[in-house]
Amino acid sequence: MGLITWRSTLYGTEISRDLISTITDAVLEEVSEWRNRPLDKIYPIVFIDGFVSKCRLDGAVNNRTVYVIYGINLEGKKDVLGLYLGEHEGSKFWLQVLTELKNRGLEDVFILCADGLKGLSEAVESAFPKALFQTCIVHMCVCY
Structure with a gap:
């Protein structure tokens, strides 16, 4: 099975699905905290x-x-x-x-x-x- 990547023609960069998943997993907790934070009155x-x-x-x-x-x-x-x-x-x-x-x-x-x-x-x-x-x-x- 070949490595599936995302390729940016603008920046000439390839990123694997695994890296995208790793980054997403790393920020999920912070996103959840932001989404549920108290708001001003x-x-x-x-x-x-x-x-x-x-x-x-x-x-x-x-x-x-x-x-x-x-x-x-x-x-x-x-x-x-x-x-x-x-x-x-x-x-x-x-x-x-x-x-x-x-x-x-x-x-x-x-x-x-x-x-x-x-x-x-x-x-x-x-x-x-x-x-x-x-x-x-x-x-x-x-x-x-």
Whole structure:
């Protein structure tokens, strides 16, 4: 059986699957700690969005949505609050994510900026009833 490698044409480097697995295993604990860390109580502005990426799961390559949440803290600095993987973007999954953020200590959001996904504003209102829901200006534009 031949050695399967990943080759970067940009850098001219080859990396074996074993090395990738070793690196991944070495950082998994730190990733878990980061993902479950306590959050600030207040993020005045929070941005949420999802994008589709190809992922290898159970030996097959499938499209999955990567949910991205970042906030601006009281000092004005950006903070990635979480990254989540789901089958497809939906307001029910977003509600689960927002609830997890609350469970990690986030108590209040002043403005939550997102796309116009159906049911999302209701999910935000359920998790953070005082938050103003703002449709992202990029998502408001219609380009022809």
